[in-house]
Each structure stands twice: as C-alpha cells, then as structure tokens.
Amino acid sequence: xxxxxxxKVMATTALVAMTATATLAADIAVIGGSNDDAFWNKIKKGLxxxxxxxxxxxGSVNYLRLVNYDNFAPDVVQLIRTAISMEVDGLVIPDWVxxxxxxxxxxxxxxxxxxxxxxxGGADKARELGAINYVGNEEYxxxxxxxxxxxxxxxxxxxxxNTLPGATNTEARCKGVSDAITAAGGKSTQLPLxxxxxxxxxxxxxxxxxxxxxxxxIDGVITISAGDADxxxxxxxxxxxxxxxxxxxxxxxxxxxxxxxxGTQTFSIDxxxxxxxxxxxxxxxxAIDFGTSLPTFPILTGPGIVDASNIxxxxxxxxxGAR
Numbered sequence: 001x002x003x004x005x006x007x008k009v010m011a012t013t014a015l016v017a018m019t020a021t022a023t024l025a026a027d028i029a030v031i032g033g034s035n036d037d038a039f040w041n042k043i044k045k046g047l048x049x050x051x052x053x054x055x056x057x058x059g060s061v062n063y064l065r066l067v068n069y070d071n072f073a074p075d076v077v078q079l080i081r082t083a084i085s086m087e088v089d090g091l092v093i094p095d096w097v098x099x100x101x102x103x104x105x106x107x108x109x110x111x112x113x114x115x116x117x118x119x120x121g122g123a124d125k126a127r128e129l130g131a132i133n134y135v136g137n138e139e140y141x142x143x144x145x146x147x148x149x150x151x152x153x154x155x156x157x158x159x160x161x162n163t164l165p166g167a168t169n170t171e172a173r174c175k176g177v178s179d180a181i182t183a184a185g186g187k188s189t190q191l192p193l194x195x196x197x198x199x200x201x202x203x204x205x206x207x208x209x210x211x212x213x214x215x216x217x218i219d220g221v222i223t224i225s226a227g228d229a230d231x232x233x234x235x236x237x238x239x240x241x242x243x244x245x246x247x248x249x250x251x252x253x254x255x256x257x258x259x260x261x262x263g264t265q266t267f268s269i270d271x272x273x274x275x276x277x278x279x280x281x282x283x284x285x286x287a288i289d290f291g292t293s294l295p296t297f298p299i300l301t302g303p304g305i306v307d308a309s310n311i312x313x314x315x316x317x318x319x320x321g322a323r
C-alpha cells in the first residue's frame with residue numbers, strides 16, 4: 001500500500017524525534033567527599049534523586065568520591081583527571097583548593113567538558129574558570145551570618161575549629177565569623193587542626209578541650225562541619241565549661257539537630273546540601289542535552305540559620321532523608 005504524503009511526513013518526523021532522543025546522553029561525573037562524611041551523603045541523596053531523569057535521556061551519573069582527606073588536594077586533582085579520561089560530557093566539581101584544582105579544571109573545559117562548580121569555589125571562580133554556573137553556598141557570607149548570630153546573642157570570644165585548614169571554603173567560613181564578631185566588638189580565633197583529624201572524634205575533642213581550658217574567656221565554639229561539632233560537644237562537656245560556651249556548626253547532622261532541640265547546641269548554619277546535589281546535576285544535564293541556561297548566577301542554597309525557632313520544621317525534613 002502506498003503511503004500518503006501525510007503519513008510519510010509523520011513517519012519522518014517520528015524517526016527524527018527518535019533519533020534526537022537517542023542522541024541525548026549527558027554522561028556526568030560528580031566529584032565529592034568521603035563516604036564517612038555525613039554532609040556529603042546528603043549531597044549524594046540529591047544526586048541520586050536527580051539521576052533517573054538523566055538516565056531516562058540516555059545519560060549517566062558517576063560519583064567519584066575521595067577515600068579520605070589525608071592527601072586532599074592531590075587526590076582531588078587525580079579524580080578530575082579520572083573524569084577527563086572517562087570522556088564525560090559534564091563535570092560537577094567543588095573547587096576546594098583552587099591553586100591545585102584550577103589547572104585540572106581548565107584542562108577538563110579545554111577537553112570539551114561542561115563544568116558546574118558546586119559546594120565550593122563561588123560565583124567569581126566559576127566565571128574565571130569558564131564554568132556555566134555555581135550551585136551552593138557563598139562561604140564568607142555564611143561565616144558572617146554565624147558571627148553576627150554569636151554577637152547578637154552576647155558571645156565575645158569565639159573559637160573557629162578548622163579540620164581542613166588551607167581549603168578555600170573552610171578558611172572563608174572562619175574569616176567571616178571573625179570579621180563579623182570583630183565588627184561587633186568581640187573577637188574570634190581559628191584553631192587549625194591537621195586534616196588527618198577530620199573524622200577523628202578523640203583528636204578533635206581533646207584539641208578543643210585543651211584550647212578552652214587554656215583560655216577561659218572563650219564563650220563560643222563553631223566547627224567547620226557537623227561531625228566536628230559532635231567532637232566539640234564532647235570536648236566542651238569534658239572541660240566542665242558547657243554552661244558558659246555556646247556551640248555552633250557549619251552544616252548539620254542528626255546529632256547536632258538533637259542538641260539544638262535539647263538546648264545544648266545553639267545553632268547550625270545550613271547550606272542545604274541536598275539541593276546542591278540535585279540542582280547541579282539537573283541543571284548540567286539539561287544544559288548538555290537541551291541547551292538550556294539560567295539567568296540566575298550563582299544559584300545559592302544558603303546560608304540559613306537553624307536554631308530553636310525552626311528546629312521542628314528542619315527535623316521533618318530529616319525524616320525524609322533530605323536534611
């Protein structure tokens with residue numbers, strides 16, 4: 001039977017559509033933190049929730065995680081080179097240590113890989129490198145928010161505990177705290193600890209205890225991660241000065257939220273890691289597959305303060321695995 005002109009056109013249109021769909025294949029690599037870092041597990045949930053849409057369009061999402069943070073900058077660079085060797089279409093990368101990572105990120109872009117900075121680096125660095133966007137928190141303003149909170153609640157001498165010293169994002173956090181509380185007439189000092197202490201509850205707790213026993217004017221402690229806040233809570237309790245010290249953290253975990261609920265931790269600074277993972281993958285895949293772009297640059301997911309005033313709403317999100 002001879003096909004009508006209309007039927008031929010429709011068949012051709014369907015074939016073109018099928019071919020176009022078949023060519024949609026955004027193969028994406030995401031570089032992230034170690035398995036025992038609870039913060040990055042929230043980011044991974046966001047990645048996991050975004051992945052089905054990428055797969056439905058013929059693509060894939062490969063998560064390249066650091067094993068630990070002992071050899072931090074070189075290991076991150078190696079993961080970037082691994083992504084390049086995989087010939088992925090897109091790369092989501094935190095620019096934790098620009099002096100080490102930037103040359104490798106530039107190599108990825110030169111190889112034709114579309115890049116989004118996520119979690120660390122910020123908008124200015126994304127523009128400088130040629131990434132299509134930055135999804136995450138601006139670390140210095142987050143630190144300022146923490147310092148202002150301390151100052152408005154009467155703290156005068158805040159210790160910022162940094163278990164990843166030298167990383168751009170953690171240094172900016174502590175600097176923001178210091179600048180804000182100094183502007184309000186107080187002060188803040190940084191306690192830099194070896195990166196090997198990250199996740200070592202005993203080492204972090206002992207270091208914090210020693211510092212607050214040495215300086216009895218310390219009335220606030222803030223840690224650069226939720227896990228470190230767990231250690232800080234132990235160190236503060238062991239020092240016998242828990243009633244005099246306000247504890248806070250960047251980022252959150254269930255133990256920290258329980259302390260806020262119980263009144264033994266004052267606040268956490270939330271950057272909504274779930275959204276960082278979900279949005280970065282979704283936006284990158286859409287840009288590669290469909291040529292979309294957003295006028296919003298950067299895409300900020302924080303900072304927000306979680307304290308006694310909104311702890312119940314936050315805990316509801318925890319029950320669903322996204323906070």
